[in-house]
Amino acid sequence: MKKLILIGDSGHAKVIEHVAIRAGWEVVAKIDDKYSEKKIELNGQVKGPLRIISELLDNETYILIAIGANRVRKLIFDKLQLPIEKYATVVDPSAIVSNDVVIGRGTCIMPNSVVNPASVIGNHVILNTRCVIEHDNIVEDYVHVSPGSILTGNVRVEKGCHIGAGATLIPSVNIGSWSVVGAGSTVIRDVEKDVTVVGSPSRVLSNVLGGRI
Structure with missing residues:
Protein backbone atom coordinates (compact mmCIF):
# COMPACT_ATOMS: atom_id res chain seq x y z
CA MET A 1 0.00 0.00 0.00
CA TYR A 87 3.89 15.07 -3.55
CA ALA A 88 1.01 12.67 -4.09
CA THR A 89 -1.93 13.08 -6.44
CA VAL A 90 -5.05 11.72 -4.76
CA VAL A 91 -8.28 11.08 -6.67
CA ASP A 92 -11.40 9.71 -5.01
CA PRO A 93 -12.70 6.54 -6.73
CA SER A 94 -16.10 8.17 -7.29
CA ALA A 95 -14.63 11.08 -9.29
CA ILE A 96 -15.11 11.01 -13.06
CA VAL A 97 -11.89 12.10 -14.76
CA SER A 98 -11.41 11.85 -18.52
CA ASN A 99 -8.43 9.87 -19.75
CA ASP A 100 -6.72 12.83 -21.39
CA VAL A 101 -6.87 15.13 -18.36
CA VAL A 102 -3.47 16.27 -17.02
CA ILE A 103 -3.31 16.43 -13.21
CA GLY A 104 -0.40 17.94 -11.28
CA ARG A 105 1.28 16.83 -8.07
CA GLY A 106 -0.08 17.60 -4.61
CA THR A 107 -3.60 17.80 -6.03
CA CYS A 108 -6.69 16.19 -4.50
CA ILE A 109 -9.92 15.47 -6.40
CA MET A 110 -12.81 14.92 -4.01
CA PRO A 111 -15.83 12.57 -4.20
CA ASN A 112 -18.28 12.84 -7.12
CA SER A 113 -16.28 15.54 -8.91
CA VAL A 114 -16.15 15.58 -12.70
CA VAL A 115 -13.20 16.63 -14.85
CA ASN A 116 -14.01 16.50 -18.55
CA PRO A 117 -11.77 16.08 -21.63
CA ALA A 118 -8.78 18.26 -22.51
CA SER A 119 -8.62 19.94 -19.11
CA VAL A 120 -5.36 20.67 -17.28
CA ILE A 121 -5.21 20.72 -13.49
CA GLY A 122 -2.10 22.18 -11.84
CA ASN A 123 -0.09 21.35 -8.73
CA HIS A 124 -1.52 21.62 -5.19
CA VAL A 125 -5.08 22.10 -6.46
CA ILE A 126 -8.22 21.16 -4.52
CA LEU A 127 -11.21 20.09 -6.60
CA ASN A 128 -13.77 19.78 -3.86
CA THR A 129 -16.86 17.60 -3.56
CA ARG A 130 -19.21 17.51 -6.58
CA CYS A 131 -17.50 20.29 -8.50
CA VAL A 132 -17.59 20.14 -12.30
CA ILE A 133 -14.62 21.06 -14.47
CA GLU A 134 -15.91 21.01 -18.03
CA HIS A 135 -13.91 20.48 -21.24
CA ASP A 136 -10.79 22.47 -22.14
CA ASN A 137 -10.39 24.16 -18.77
CA ILE A 138 -7.07 25.23 -17.27
CA VAL A 139 -6.91 25.28 -13.46
CA GLU A 140 -3.51 26.57 -12.36
CA ASP A 141 -1.45 25.81 -9.23
CA TYR A 142 -2.85 26.37 -5.70
CA VAL A 143 -6.46 26.84 -6.83
CA HIS A 144 -9.32 25.67 -4.61
CA VAL A 145 -12.60 24.93 -6.39
CA SER A 146 -15.23 24.59 -3.66
CA PRO A 147 -18.08 22.06 -3.46
CA GLY A 148 -20.74 22.23 -6.14
CA SER A 149 -18.96 24.80 -8.32
CA ILE A 150 -19.21 24.59 -12.11
CA LEU A 151 -16.49 25.68 -14.50
CA THR A 152 -18.03 25.49 -17.96
CA GLY A 153 -15.94 25.06 -21.13
CA ASN A 154 -12.71 26.91 -21.96
CA VAL A 155 -12.40 28.57 -18.57
CA ARG A 156 -9.00 29.53 -17.16
CA VAL A 157 -8.54 29.91 -13.42
CA GLU A 158 -5.14 31.38 -12.67
CA LYS A 159 -2.79 30.61 -9.80
CA GLY A 160 -4.08 30.76 -6.23
CA CYS A 161 -7.74 31.54 -6.90
CA HIS A 162 -10.56 30.40 -4.68
CA ILE A 163 -13.87 29.54 -6.33
CA GLY A 164 -16.62 29.60 -3.69
CA ALA A 165 -19.20 26.89 -3.15
CA GLY A 166 -21.86 26.68 -5.83
CA ALA A 167 -20.31 29.33 -8.10
CA THR A 168 -20.74 29.11 -11.88
CA LEU A 169 -18.22 30.37 -14.43
CA ILE A 170 -19.65 30.71 -17.94
CA PRO A 171 -17.64 29.59 -20.99
CA SER A 172 -14.33 31.24 -21.86
CA VAL A 173 -13.95 33.51 -18.82
CA ASN A 174 -10.55 34.07 -17.19
CA ILE A 175 -10.12 34.47 -13.43
CA GLY A 176 -6.98 36.42 -12.56
CA SER A 177 -4.44 35.08 -10.08
CA TRP A 178 -5.24 35.02 -6.36
CA SER A 179 -8.79 36.28 -6.87
CA VAL A 180 -11.83 35.01 -4.97
CA VAL A 181 -15.20 34.19 -6.49
CA GLY A 182 -17.86 34.30 -3.78
CA ALA A 183 -20.15 31.39 -3.02
CA GLY A 184 -23.12 31.15 -5.39
CA SER A 185 -21.77 33.78 -7.77
CA THR A 186 -22.22 33.68 -11.54
CA VAL A 187 -19.17 34.95 -13.42
CA ILE A 188 -20.04 36.19 -16.92
CA ARG A 189 -16.91 38.20 -17.72
CA ASP A 190 -13.17 38.09 -17.00
CA VAL A 191 -12.04 38.82 -13.44
CA GLU A 192 -8.87 40.81 -12.69
CA LYS A 193 -6.17 39.43 -10.42
CA ASP A 194 -6.29 39.97 -6.64
CA VAL A 195 -9.96 40.87 -6.40
CA THR A 196 -13.07 39.43 -4.78
CA VAL A 197 -16.24 39.16 -6.86
CA VAL A 198 -19.71 38.26 -5.61
CA GLY A 199 -23.26 38.08 -6.90
CA SER A 200 -25.13 36.97 -9.98
CA PRO A 201 -23.92 38.35 -12.27
CA SER A 202 -20.76 38.89 -10.26
CA ARG A 203 -19.32 42.31 -9.46
CA VAL A 204 -16.09 43.39 -7.80
CA LEU A 205 -16.54 43.68 -4.07
CA SER A 206 -12.97 44.57 -3.09
CA ASN A 207 -9.35 44.39 -4.17
CA VAL A 208 -6.09 43.91 -2.29
CA LEU A 209 -5.67 47.67 -1.95
CA GLY A 210 -9.01 47.70 -0.22
CA GLY A 211 -11.91 49.66 -1.17
CA ARG A 212 -13.75 49.04 -4.36
CA ILE A 213 -17.48 48.25 -4.39
Whole structure:
Protein backbone atom coordinates (compact mmCIF):
# COMPACT_ATOMS: atom_id res chain seq x y z
CA MET A 1 0.00 0.00 0.00
CA LYS A 2 1.23 3.51 -0.85
CA LYS A 3 2.20 5.58 2.19
CA LEU A 4 1.10 9.19 2.64
CA ILE A 5 1.98 11.98 5.05
CA LEU A 6 -0.63 14.70 5.41
CA ILE A 7 0.50 18.18 6.33
CA GLY A 8 -2.31 19.68 8.37
CA ASP A 9 -4.61 18.12 10.94
CA SER A 10 -7.88 20.05 10.92
CA GLY A 11 -11.31 19.64 9.33
CA HIS A 12 -10.05 19.72 5.75
CA ALA A 13 -7.39 17.15 6.59
CA LYS A 14 -10.10 14.79 7.85
CA VAL A 15 -11.75 14.90 4.44
CA ILE A 16 -8.43 14.45 2.63
CA GLU A 17 -7.62 11.45 4.83
CA HIS A 18 -10.98 9.88 4.00
CA VAL A 19 -10.40 10.38 0.26
CA ALA A 20 -6.83 9.08 0.47
CA ILE A 21 -7.87 5.88 2.22
CA ARG A 22 -10.62 5.30 -0.34
CA ALA A 23 -8.02 5.80 -3.06
CA GLY A 24 -5.73 3.12 -1.63
CA TRP A 25 -3.26 5.18 0.42
CA GLU A 26 -2.10 4.44 3.96
CA VAL A 27 -1.99 7.70 5.92
CA VAL A 28 1.02 7.14 8.17
CA ALA A 29 1.33 10.64 9.65
CA LYS A 30 -0.39 13.97 10.14
CA ILE A 31 2.03 16.85 10.56
CA ASP A 32 0.87 20.12 12.07
CA ASP A 33 2.65 22.81 14.08
CA LYS A 34 -0.15 22.73 16.63
CA TYR A 35 1.82 19.76 17.99
CA SER A 36 5.03 20.59 19.85
CA GLU A 37 6.48 17.09 19.89
CA LYS A 38 6.25 13.83 18.00
CA LYS A 39 3.74 11.29 19.25
CA ILE A 40 2.36 7.99 18.02
CA GLU A 41 -1.38 7.31 18.15
CA LEU A 42 -2.86 3.93 19.13
CA ASN A 43 -3.42 3.17 15.44
CA GLY A 44 0.29 3.73 14.74
CA GLN A 45 -0.20 7.06 12.99
CA VAL A 46 2.47 9.63 13.77
CA LYS A 47 1.57 13.20 14.73
CA GLY A 48 3.96 16.06 15.31
CA PRO A 49 5.31 19.43 14.13
CA LEU A 50 6.51 20.20 10.62
CA ARG A 51 10.17 19.91 11.64
CA ILE A 52 9.94 16.10 11.99
CA ILE A 53 8.91 15.49 8.39
CA SER A 54 12.45 14.70 7.19
CA GLU A 55 12.71 11.72 9.54
CA LEU A 56 9.46 10.27 8.19
CA LEU A 57 10.18 10.49 4.49
CA ASP A 58 11.58 7.61 2.47
CA ASN A 59 11.40 6.45 -1.13
CA GLU A 60 7.97 4.88 -0.63
CA THR A 61 6.32 7.73 1.26
CA TYR A 62 4.68 10.79 -0.28
CA ILE A 63 3.23 14.07 0.98
CA LEU A 64 -0.04 15.93 0.53
CA ILE A 65 -0.64 19.40 1.98
CA ALA A 66 -4.09 18.94 3.49
CA ILE A 67 -4.86 22.61 4.10
CA GLY A 68 -7.68 24.45 2.34
CA ALA A 69 -6.09 27.92 2.36
CA ASN A 70 -4.29 28.44 -0.95
CA ARG A 71 -1.60 30.82 0.26
CA VAL A 72 -0.77 28.54 3.18
CA ARG A 73 -0.31 25.56 0.87
CA LYS A 74 2.12 27.61 -1.22
CA LEU A 75 3.94 28.85 1.89
CA ILE A 76 4.46 25.30 3.14
CA PHE A 77 5.60 24.03 -0.25
CA ASP A 78 8.12 26.88 -0.49
CA LYS A 79 9.34 26.26 3.05
CA LEU A 80 9.89 22.52 2.64
CA GLN A 81 11.91 22.83 -0.59
CA LEU A 82 11.14 19.22 -1.53
CA PRO A 83 10.97 17.99 -5.13
CA ILE A 84 7.48 18.15 -6.63
CA GLU A 85 7.77 14.40 -7.27
CA LYS A 86 7.46 13.76 -3.51
CA TYR A 87 3.89 15.07 -3.55
CA ALA A 88 1.01 12.67 -4.09
CA THR A 89 -1.93 13.08 -6.44
CA VAL A 90 -5.05 11.72 -4.76
CA VAL A 91 -8.28 11.08 -6.67
CA ASP A 92 -11.40 9.71 -5.01
CA PRO A 93 -12.70 6.54 -6.73
CA SER A 94 -16.10 8.17 -7.29
CA ALA A 95 -14.63 11.08 -9.29
CA ILE A 96 -15.11 11.01 -13.06
CA VAL A 97 -11.89 12.10 -14.76
CA SER A 98 -11.41 11.85 -18.52
CA ASN A 99 -8.43 9.87 -19.75
CA ASP A 100 -6.72 12.83 -21.39
CA VAL A 101 -6.87 15.13 -18.36
CA VAL A 102 -3.47 16.27 -17.02
CA ILE A 103 -3.31 16.43 -13.21
CA GLY A 104 -0.40 17.94 -11.28
CA ARG A 105 1.28 16.83 -8.07
CA GLY A 106 -0.08 17.60 -4.61
CA THR A 107 -3.60 17.80 -6.03
CA CYS A 108 -6.69 16.19 -4.50
CA ILE A 109 -9.92 15.47 -6.40
CA MET A 110 -12.81 14.92 -4.01
CA PRO A 111 -15.83 12.57 -4.20
CA ASN A 112 -18.28 12.84 -7.12
CA SER A 113 -16.28 15.54 -8.91
CA VAL A 114 -16.15 15.58 -12.70
CA VAL A 115 -13.20 16.63 -14.85
CA ASN A 116 -14.01 16.50 -18.55
CA PRO A 117 -11.77 16.08 -21.63
CA ALA A 118 -8.78 18.26 -22.51
CA SER A 119 -8.62 19.94 -19.11
CA VAL A 120 -5.36 20.67 -17.28
CA ILE A 121 -5.21 20.72 -13.49
CA GLY A 122 -2.10 22.18 -11.84
CA ASN A 123 -0.09 21.35 -8.73
CA HIS A 124 -1.52 21.62 -5.19
CA VAL A 125 -5.08 22.10 -6.46
CA ILE A 126 -8.22 21.16 -4.52
CA LEU A 127 -11.21 20.09 -6.60
CA ASN A 128 -13.77 19.78 -3.86
CA THR A 129 -16.86 17.60 -3.56
CA ARG A 130 -19.21 17.51 -6.58
CA CYS A 131 -17.50 20.29 -8.50
CA VAL A 132 -17.59 20.14 -12.30
CA ILE A 133 -14.62 21.06 -14.47
CA GLU A 134 -15.91 21.01 -18.03
CA HIS A 135 -13.91 20.48 -21.24
CA ASP A 136 -10.79 22.47 -22.14
CA ASN A 137 -10.39 24.16 -18.77
CA ILE A 138 -7.07 25.23 -17.27
CA VAL A 139 -6.91 25.28 -13.46
CA GLU A 140 -3.51 26.57 -12.36
CA ASP A 141 -1.45 25.81 -9.23
CA TYR A 142 -2.85 26.37 -5.70
CA VAL A 143 -6.46 26.84 -6.83
CA HIS A 144 -9.32 25.67 -4.61
CA VAL A 145 -12.60 24.93 -6.39
CA SER A 146 -15.23 24.59 -3.66
CA PRO A 147 -18.08 22.06 -3.46
CA GLY A 148 -20.74 22.23 -6.14
CA SER A 149 -18.96 24.80 -8.32
CA ILE A 150 -19.21 24.59 -12.11
CA LEU A 151 -16.49 25.68 -14.50
CA THR A 152 -18.03 25.49 -17.96
CA GLY A 153 -15.94 25.06 -21.13
CA ASN A 154 -12.71 26.91 -21.96
CA VAL A 155 -12.40 28.57 -18.57
CA ARG A 156 -9.00 29.53 -17.16
CA VAL A 157 -8.54 29.91 -13.42
CA GLU A 158 -5.14 31.38 -12.67
CA LYS A 159 -2.79 30.61 -9.80
CA GLY A 160 -4.08 30.76 -6.23
CA CYS A 161 -7.74 31.54 -6.90
CA HIS A 162 -10.56 30.40 -4.68
CA ILE A 163 -13.87 29.54 -6.33
CA GLY A 164 -16.62 29.60 -3.69
CA ALA A 165 -19.20 26.89 -3.15
CA GLY A 166 -21.86 26.68 -5.83
CA ALA A 167 -20.31 29.33 -8.10
CA THR A 168 -20.74 29.11 -11.88
CA LEU A 169 -18.22 30.37 -14.43
CA ILE A 170 -19.65 30.71 -17.94
CA PRO A 171 -17.64 29.59 -20.99
CA SER A 172 -14.33 31.24 -21.86
CA VAL A 173 -13.95 33.51 -18.82
CA ASN A 174 -10.55 34.07 -17.19
CA ILE A 175 -10.12 34.47 -13.43
CA GLY A 176 -6.98 36.42 -12.56
CA SER A 177 -4.44 35.08 -10.08
CA TRP A 178 -5.24 35.02 -6.36
CA SER A 179 -8.79 36.28 -6.87
CA VAL A 180 -11.83 35.01 -4.97
CA VAL A 181 -15.20 34.19 -6.49
CA GLY A 182 -17.86 34.30 -3.78
CA ALA A 183 -20.15 31.39 -3.02
CA GLY A 184 -23.12 31.15 -5.39
CA SER A 185 -21.77 33.78 -7.77
CA THR A 186 -22.22 33.68 -11.54
CA VAL A 187 -19.17 34.95 -13.42
CA ILE A 188 -20.04 36.19 -16.92
CA ARG A 189 -16.91 38.20 -17.72
CA ASP A 190 -13.17 38.09 -17.00
CA VAL A 191 -12.04 38.82 -13.44
CA GLU A 192 -8.87 40.81 -12.69
CA LYS A 193 -6.17 39.43 -10.42
CA ASP A 194 -6.29 39.97 -6.64
CA VAL A 195 -9.96 40.87 -6.40
CA THR A 196 -13.07 39.43 -4.78
CA VAL A 197 -16.24 39.16 -6.86
CA VAL A 198 -19.71 38.26 -5.61
CA GLY A 199 -23.26 38.08 -6.90
CA SER A 200 -25.13 36.97 -9.98
CA PRO A 201 -23.92 38.35 -12.27
CA SER A 202 -20.76 38.89 -10.26
CA ARG A 203 -19.32 42.31 -9.46
CA VAL A 204 -16.09 43.39 -7.80
CA LEU A 205 -16.54 43.68 -4.07
CA SER A 206 -12.97 44.57 -3.09
CA ASN A 207 -9.35 44.39 -4.17
CA VAL A 208 -6.09 43.91 -2.29
CA LEU A 209 -5.67 47.67 -1.95
CA GLY A 210 -9.01 47.70 -0.22
CA GLY A 211 -11.91 49.66 -1.17
CA ARG A 212 -13.75 49.04 -4.36
CA ILE A 213 -17.48 48.25 -4.39
